[in-house]
Amino acid sequence: MPETGRDEYFRRLVDMDALEAFLTDELGPANTYDVERHTAGHSNETLFVEWGDRTVVVRRPPPGETADTAHDVLREFRVMDALQRTDVPVPETVVACDDEAIIGSDFYVMELVDGDVLREAERERFASQEHRQRIGEELVDTLARIHEVDYETVGLDDFGRPDGYTERQVDRWRQQLEWAFERTEDDRAVPELHRVSEWLQESVPSSHPQTLVHGDYKLDNVMFAPGAPPELVGVFDWEMATLGDPRADLGWLLSYWRDAKDPEPSVPELEATFMQREGYPTRRELVERYEERTDTEFEHERFYRTLAVYKLAALGEMFYRRYLEGNSDDPMYPLMAERVPALADRAIRIIDGEEPL
Structure with missing residues (x-):
């Protein structure tokens, strides 16, 4: 055959x-x-x-x-x-x-860890207001535990350079985007991302807390145990982890979490919508729980949410380059021809205050 x-x-x-x-x-x-x-x-x-x-x-x-x-x-x-x-x-x-x-x-x-990842739909056993609320709480509380790790004690004191992390994030993802553009701009350009890049460079916070950060923390990178109530038993996909700014993790989580008032997803293949149902916490409620749990104010929220969407766009453009070069068989990759421009539009909406927290 x-x-x-x-x-x-x-x-x-x-x-x-x-x-x-x-x-x-x-x-x-x-x-x-x-x-x-x-x-x-x-x-x-x-x-x-x-x-x-x-x-x-x-x-x-x-x-x-x-x-x-x-x-x-x-x-x-x-x-x-x-x-x-x-x-x-x-x-x-x-x-x-x-x-x-x-x-x-x-x-x-x-x-192997036993359980369920909530990627496209909620599990029937979680379809109650109490359990939906608990999913959000487990997600935020686990993120707080990551940020509370004494990284020196566990041997990660040389795992990154927390000073200047946020500024480097902006520069790093600009470079990743430029790497992708080397190939993808021959196919189609996304000039709006240059405006987003410039705004981020001008808006970087002058200081930030310093913790272990996951780098890709979101609902479908964690696992919930079998049974109920929801118990988070695994955090996966640590490839972007380092020492840096915990508010970047929170901004990333929020970029995937949807409220009932939100427009259609920019990348429906990656953005589940079931958390728009009654009982799930809103983005603002997630932020309030995080602030209470960590005693850290989520300052510059518009910057961190824009940075998250910019990173999503850069990832999408890298996916698109790999597709054009024949280095993936993922059926989602060719869709980035349209999805990345949609993400650029979303980032600009956040910058302009048209997509509030």
């Missing part, structure tokens, strides 16, 4: 024999072995590996050229490994590997 495009892409992700040999050395032999690609994510690749009577998870970057540190899975492993003995819920880490000869990239292995 001829090899399909999806088969060819999977072959680029993993050398089955080489991975089997690696896992045999690390975990011991297994009488069953199978690998399945998890297709719900859109950044790093996630592979579920059946290894005897257990299932482990392998994380690796996508194949092909990537922008700078946008897919640093070893960084992701390090922070999760450091958090094993804290009250931040993370998967149990197993082993990391920087030998690209095995599957063609760095990768790491972690244990």
Whole structure:
């Protein structure tokens, strides 16, 4: 039977024999072995590996050229490994590997966590006002715990440069966007993003708190345990984690959280709408709980929300470049031709005060 495009892409992700040999050395032999690609994510690749009577998870970057540190899975492993003995819920880490000869990239292995990710719809067991409220509270309280980690005690004192983090974020995502534009502007341009970039550079707060930050904290990067009431049992996708400004994490979370008054999503493939139902906290209520939980005021909220949407646009444009270069089979990537301009429009609405908190 001829090899399909999806088969060819999977072959680029993993050398089955080489991975089997690696896992045999690390975990011991297994009488069953199978690998399945998890297709719900859109950044790093996630592979579920059946290894005897257990299932482990392998994380690796996508194949092909990537922008700078946008897919640093070893960084992701390090922070999760450091958090094993804290009250931040993370998967149990197993082993990391920087030998690209095995599957063609760095990768790491972690244990599987049992539960549900609320990506496109709420679970029926959570469809009550009390449980909906609790989902928002669990989400905010866990973010607060991340920001309260004593990063020196857990060995992450050299994990980043918290001074000047926010200014560097603006510059870094501008550079990521320019990397994408090298290819995508031949197809279509998004000049509105240049205006957003200029506004962000002019509006960077002069100072900020300094904590561990997740970098991609949102509802579909956490997992809730089976059963009810909602209990958050896992935080995933730590590839962007560093030491920096916790308000950037809150702005990012809010960029994905929808209120009943909101217009249609800019990227419906990524933005769930079920939290617009009665019982879920509003964005403002999430902010108020975070401020109460951390005793930190969410100052410059318009800047942080604009920065979040700008980052989304940059990610989308990087996805679009990978699509144009044939380095992804993700069906969402070609849609970025239209979605990124919509995100640029949303960022300008926030800047102009037309999309309030």
